[in-house]
Every structure is written in structure tokens, then in C-alpha cells.
Amino acid sequence: MDFAATKALFDLPKGVIYLDGNSLGPLPRATPARVARTLSEEWGAALITAWNSAGWMAQPRALGDRIGRLIGAEPGSVVVGDTLSIKVYQALAAALDMRPGRRKILSDSGNFPTDLYMAEGLIGALGKGHELLTPPPEEVADHIDDDLAVLMLTEVDYRTGRRHDMAALTRAAHAAGALVIWDLAHSAGALEVDLAGCGADFAAGCTYKYLNAGPGAPAFIYVAPHLADAARPALSGWMGHEAPFAFDPDYRPGPGIERMRVGTPPVIQMAALEAALDIWDGVDMAALRARSIALSEHFIAGVEAAAPMLALASPRDPARRGSQVSFRFEHGYAAMQALIARGVIGDFRAPDIMRFGIAPLYIDEDDIDRAVAEIGTVMGEKLWDRAAFRARAAVT
Amino acid sequence: MDFAATKALFDLPKGVIYLDGNSLGPLPRATPARVARTLSEEWGAALITAWNSAGWMAQPRALGDRIGRLIGAEPGSVVVGDTLSIKVYQALAAALDMRPGRRKILSDSGNFPTDLYMAEGLIGALGKGHELLTPPPEEVADHIDDDLAVLMLTEVDYRTGRRHDMAALTRAAHAAGALVIWDLAHSAGALEVDLAGCGADFAAGCTYKYLNAGPGAPAFIYVAPHLADAARPALSGWMGHEAPFAFDPDYRPGPGIERMRVGTPPVIQMAALEAALDIWDGVDMAALRARSIALSEHFIAGVEAAAPMLALASPRDPARRGSQVSFRFEHGYAAMQALIARGVIGDFRAPDIMRFGIAPLYIDEDDIDRAVAEIGTVMGEKLWDRAAFRARAAVT
Known part of the structure; x- marks a missing residue:
């Protein structure tokens, strides 16, 4: 089974790029x-x-x-x-x-x-x-x-x-x-x-x-x-x-x-x-791993070009990485909230880790490109700052 | 909520009297x-x-x-x-x-x-x-x-x-x-x-x-x-x-x-x-207990009249009983199989216990009467003997 076929087996909400399958995988259609x-x-x-x-x-x-x-x-x-x-x-x-x-x-x-x-x-x-x-x-x-x-x-x-x-x-x-x-x-x-x-x-x-x-x-x-x-x-x-x-x-x-x-x-x-x-049952694990690495490399290259203030927290050598990519950013929590509001769902882990799961079963290159573009926008326009402001306003 | 109303909230298979809710309760319709x-x-x-x-x-x-x-x-x-x-x-x-x-x-x-x-x-x-x-x-x-x-x-x-x-x-x-x-x-x-x-x-x-x-x-x-x-x-x-x-x-x-x-x-x-x-949330526990006792007493009286070879294994005093009634019978396993084949689902527990759960949420007096009649038939016609014979034949 190729990965376009596996992606079609998931019921993903429209407009969402789900990079948090390493917290909770999405709903299979069946x-x-x-x-x-x-x-x-x-x-x-x-x-x-x-x-x-x-x-x-x-x-x-x-x-x-x-x-x-x-x-x-x-x-x-x-x-x-x-x-x-x-x-x-x-x-x-x-x-x-x-x-x-x-x-x-x-x-x-x-x-x-x-x-x-x-x-x-x-x-x-x-x-x-x-x-x-x-x-x-x-x-x-x-x-x-x-x-x-x-x-x-x-x-x-x-x-x-x-x-x-x-x-x-x-x-x-x-x-x-x-x-x-x-x-x-x-x-x-x-x-x-x-x-x-x-x-x-x-x-x-x-x-x-x-x-x-x-x-x-x-x-x-x-x-x-x-x-x-x-x-x-x-x-x-x-x-x-x-x-x-x-x-x-x-x-x-x-x-x-x-x-x-x-x-x-x-x-x-x-x-x-x-x-x-x-x-x-239909997935070859070697093929999955190869695709995971290809998508992750593509993601890292894209993010580092689009948002240089994010520091790679994951090992650069793909052999030493699982199927997720993490970046450190001081305002990571607010930045992730801003990203989620724009449909790119990743995760934050204290104190400063923005975490993105790369699951080849339902994530493809287009998703990575769109995620990178949104990350570029959020970081370039400092949307995390406004998000942080709103979060503070909501608490007080 | 009365117990006719609660019974209507369960999806019980047609023709089945379910006296095994003390193993696994039935499916609520909702x-x-x-x-x-x-x-x-x-x-x-x-x-x-x-x-x-x-x-x-x-x-x-x-x-x-x-x-x-x-x-x-x-x-x-x-x-x-x-x-x-x-x-x-x-x-x-x-x-x-x-x-x-x-x-x-x-x-x-x-x-x-x-x-x-x-x-x-x-x-x-x-x-x-x-x-x-x-x-x-x-x-x-x-x-x-x-x-x-x-x-x-x-x-x-x-x-x-x-x-x-x-x-x-x-x-x-x-x-x-x-x-x-x-x-x-x-x-x-x-x-x-x-x-x-x-x-x-x-x-x-x-x-x-x-x-x-x-x-x-x-x-x-x-x-x-x-x-x-x-x-x-x-x-x-x-x-x-x-x-x-x-x-x-x-x-x-x-x-x-x-x-x-x-x-x-x-x-x-x-x-x-x-x-x-x-x-x-809609059930009064005192009312449930009263009904459990009434149904259990009715069941015991019925079974003892219809099938005197079954010996009550539960305490006769309802205050000393939970919401189940058990009888001892040497061929209890086969008898229970025969009963289940006739739509009365109870349970057997080694070595000789025939166990009947009385759950007022979905068991009423008609169910008890029908169960008693089937128990009378199974025991009176020694259907457990044939069931035992079939079980032996299936194993060897």
C-alpha cells in the first residue's frame, strides 16, 4: 500500500495539518x-x-x-x-x-x-x-x-x-x-x-x-x-x-x-x-522509515530557511532521530498556539520545545510545505507575540 | 423513573431473558x-x-x-x-x-x-x-x-x-x-x-x-x-x-x-x-433494592415449585443476599447450556452453581415467570441430560 492510499484511510478535519500524531493519532475512517x-x-x-x-x-x-x-x-x-x-x-x-x-x-x-x-x-x-x-x-x-x-x-x-x-x-x-x-x-x-x-x-x-x-x-x-x-x-x-x-x-x-x-x-x-x-498490516516498515526521514529532512530544511529563529532541538542526523522534529523557541507555547489557530497542529513541551510529529501514513509533502509556510508566517510576523498578549489578557 | 421506563432504555435481543447482567450488563440504547x-x-x-x-x-x-x-x-x-x-x-x-x-x-x-x-x-x-x-x-x-x-x-x-x-x-x-x-x-x-x-x-x-x-x-x-x-x-x-x-x-x-x-x-x-x-442518574437505589428483592423472592418461589431438584445456594433471607439467586445442581453446566439454548441466559460457576442475576433495570415479573417456566421444562424433561450428551459427543 502506498502512502497516498493510507492517507485516504484517515478522517482528517478539513484545513488541518496534523503534526501531533505522536500525542494522539487521528481517526481511521473504518x-x-x-x-x-x-x-x-x-x-x-x-x-x-x-x-x-x-x-x-x-x-x-x-x-x-x-x-x-x-x-x-x-x-x-x-x-x-x-x-x-x-x-x-x-x-x-x-x-x-x-x-x-x-x-x-x-x-x-x-x-x-x-x-x-x-x-x-x-x-x-x-x-x-x-x-x-x-x-x-x-x-x-x-x-x-x-x-x-x-x-x-x-x-x-x-x-x-x-x-x-x-x-x-x-x-x-x-x-x-x-x-x-x-x-x-x-x-x-x-x-x-x-x-x-x-x-x-x-x-x-x-x-x-x-x-x-x-x-x-x-x-x-x-x-x-x-x-x-x-x-x-x-x-x-x-x-x-x-x-x-x-x-x-x-x-x-x-x-x-x-x-x-x-x-x-x-x-x-x-x-x-x-x-x-x-x-x-499493509505497511512496509522500511518504506515507512524512508518516507519519515525524507519528510523530516524536507521539514527541517524548510523551517530553517523560513524561520531562522527556531533552533533545531532534534539530532540533525536522521539515523539518530525518531519520527518527530523539535525546535527550541523561547516563546514556543504562544507560537504553537498561533500555529494551531492557523490549522497546523503540533505540540509544546516545557520549557521551550515546539514538537512536530511526522507520520507518513497521513502526512505528505504538500502538508509539510503548507506547515512550513505557516511557521514562516507565524515567526516572521511575530504572531506568537500577539497570541501571547491574548493569552495574558484572557488570564488576567 | 419507573422500571418499565428503564427497561425501554436497553437494547435486549428478542426472545432473550437476560439473567447474566452480573457478568456483563446489556447494551443501553443510547x-x-x-x-x-x-x-x-x-x-x-x-x-x-x-x-x-x-x-x-x-x-x-x-x-x-x-x-x-x-x-x-x-x-x-x-x-x-x-x-x-x-x-x-x-x-x-x-x-x-x-x-x-x-x-x-x-x-x-x-x-x-x-x-x-x-x-x-x-x-x-x-x-x-x-x-x-x-x-x-x-x-x-x-x-x-x-x-x-x-x-x-x-x-x-x-x-x-x-x-x-x-x-x-x-x-x-x-x-x-x-x-x-x-x-x-x-x-x-x-x-x-x-x-x-x-x-x-x-x-x-x-x-x-x-x-x-x-x-x-x-x-x-x-x-x-x-x-x-x-x-x-x-x-x-x-x-x-x-x-x-x-x-x-x-x-x-x-x-x-x-x-x-x-x-x-x-x-x-x-x-x-x-x-x-x-x-x-434517574434511579432511586432504595426503590431498586425493593424491586430486586421482590423479583428475587418471586423467582425463588417459582423455581422451588417448578424444579425441586435445584437446591437454593443463596441465603434465603433477602437481607443477606445481593441481587442474584443461585442454585446448586450436579449437572448445572449442562442444565445452563440447555436453558441458554432456550433463551434464558444465566451463568454457571464451578463446581455446581447455576447463577441468575436479577437486574431490575431491565428484568420484570413477566421475565421471571418465563424464566421459571423454562427452568421447569429443562429440569422436568431432563433436557440437561440430552445437552450433556451432545456436549460429550461434540468433545470426543
């Missing part, structure tokens, strides 16, 4: 009908029997496998459910349990806060003196040593789009005897990921960004097949039990990735995820 | 349009800005308050999200943290397994020697003593419908210095609950049973207002942070019940929950 079918034909008509007849119970694994293809995971190694925060917690709890003699958890200062918060919460609950280190991203490798229990990183930085070298860092952590967890929030559907090839131990991600499964869409978790049967689930819910409907008084973890299921899966959200993955 | 609006008008049209413009970010608290009215919770003490398993874990982790010197967790052998599993998982992760006791339900009170950290019970037994005395047990546990967690899975929307009046410390429940919010609908958690600011969140996700969008490196719990939020809320499922709660 999603409303797919969700309506789950509501009326499955839930409404089949009621409780739909858990089996409509395949709801099997969905978390089936959808997991379809995501798995996009991130280089082995079949049967990914399951869908809960939120990314919960999945990070599960992965970290299982990984720490596998390294009982070690106390160091290494992340970085650019990691998405909820990953760090969940680690803090787990450390506090365990009360075993684990320590969370968050050096600057470029210094992570220097902190890998024989005390390290778990290296826990987000591959692509949510602010700058900077990309870690997943293979090299995984190798280094393994050489030190540590386990590795990758957060793929800004990777899944954004670029080629090769979890199996890298030898990653655990991974987690969300499906509402580049995968376009909608607001509050479920997360996913990956456990390397050789570890899955040894992973002890801290969140040992009935859906991860070996026999959920035997109603045993004691927990016995299910085989492999099954044990990372917790409670009742979000059937309606999964219907939206299914519709979104129908698009992805 | 739900598909409400969900479609969230998909197309909110997500599709407003994209990322819908988090504020459509009120998504505020929904977990707003919906929590509407559920709160049904369970006697103080305004601002309930929040929606995740699954019941996760909410039980959060409550238990916070409660144990408040009783650091005590090691005993008391539940009962009739509790729903996932509550016990989550407790097991937490105990294992903590590694502090906590002990989980599960005596028979009627002996729980005998195990309350000064070692008790947390009493964790489900008010209404999922198999038999037996109801604990929430007020008395809470009082006894408090007198021993323990905290109390109530699982309201089979209580919310089933009977009058008075969390504030009972002085309950924590509670959790699901919304896909009597509340009719659909498959995989989110759970809710209650924390007593006087404890909420002291509860330490083990699952410290960004949505529970004091300022989620400040992206602080350190976790600072939000005020009160806010800290029990974890990750991104399930917006599409919440839209279905909102439509379901529109019905509940």
Missing part, C-alpha cells in the same frame, strides 16, 4: 463502523457469549501479534492491555525479581516522566533500597556496570526525538549481566524496531500515538520468549492465570506472555485498535 | 450514539485538543462522582480507571503502607479469585512476610485481631450472592486497628451501599456488571476522604501526579483521590460508561 459492530452486533446481540463467539478473550494476544510484526517481536511474545504505566511497572517488577542481588536501575533524564514515576513507586513499595539513576541520555552507557539490575529506557525522546542505539545499549547492559526494558511509545509505528534482533528482554508501548488506536487505547508489553516463563508477575490478575475460569484460590501464572495479562481487557478500545491495525 | 460522538465529533474533529475541549481529562473524576452517589461515597472520593484487579492492588498497597507494623491480611475463601491473586502478587513483591488468610466467609469475624493490617472482602459473593455485613465487619476491623477494603463488583448498581456511613477506608468495583458500561469498562476506586491525602500510591503514574503536564522528573502525588489515577484514561470506554450512567 474505526466508527468497527466499534459500532462491537457495540451492537457483539455486545448488544451476543451479550455474555461474545467473550468467546466474538473472540474478545483472544483479542489481547491476537492484537499483540499484529503489533509484534511492527516492532520485530517473535510471534506470541506481545500482549495488549492496561496502560503504558502499568506495563512498565510489570516489566520492571519482573526484571528486578530476576536480579535479586542488584540494586541499581538505570534510566535517563530524558525518559518520559511516568516511567520514572512508576519506578519510584515500585522502589518505594519494595523497600529494598533500589536506586534509580537518571543521567543525561548521552551519558547512560557510562553508568552500566556490574551493580546494574535493569536498564530502562525510552528509545525515542518525547521532547527532542533523539533516538538511543537500542542494539548497542542492550548489548552493553547484557555484558554487565543486567536486563533491559525498552519503552517504545515513540517507536511503535514510527520507525523500524527489531526487538528480537537486539535481544531486548522486555518492552512496552502505547497504541494511541503512531498506531492511531484512539484516546485511551490499550498498551502492549513484550517479554523475550526465553524469559517469559520465568517472569514473576507482580500484578497477578485472573486473566494472567493459567486457567482464569477455574476460579482457583491460588494464582498459577499462565504460559509465557499470557501471565502479563491482568484484568478484563478493554473490548471497545480493542475494537478501535483492530481497525487501526488493519491499516498497519 | 450507548452506540454516545460512543460514535466521541469517535467522530471529539476524537475525529478535535484531535488532541479534545483532551480539554471534550472534557476527557476530567472524565475519571466526573464519572467517579456519579458512581459515588450509587455507593454512598462522599463527593470527590471516587475515580474511574484501569481494571478492578489494578484498583484492588492500589488499595491494598496503600492500606498495607499505612499499617507497617502488621502482617496479616484477612479475606475469605469466597472472595473473587483475582482479589486474592493480586494480594498474593503484592505480598510476593513486597517480600515482607505478609500473610493472606482466607477462612470461610462466615468465620471472617473470628479472625479479626490486633495483628490484622487489612480486612479485604467482596461484599456480595460471586457464586452464591451471600452478602457480608459491611457495617459490622468494618466496625470490628476498625476496633482492632485495621483498615478495610470493600470490593463492590456485585454491589454497585445491585443494592444500596453506604460507604461513608459504614466508615469504609477503601473500595473498588467494576462498571461492566450491574452498571452496564460494556465489556472491558473501567473500574473505580474509593478512598475515604480523611485517608486520601495520606495514601501512598504504589502505582504512581503520571495522571496521578500533582501536575501531569509539568513533566517533573519526580513524582508528587496529586491531591486526594487524584493520586489513584495511573495512566491515560480509556476515553472510548468512558463514553460508554457515561451513557450507562445517564440511566442510573
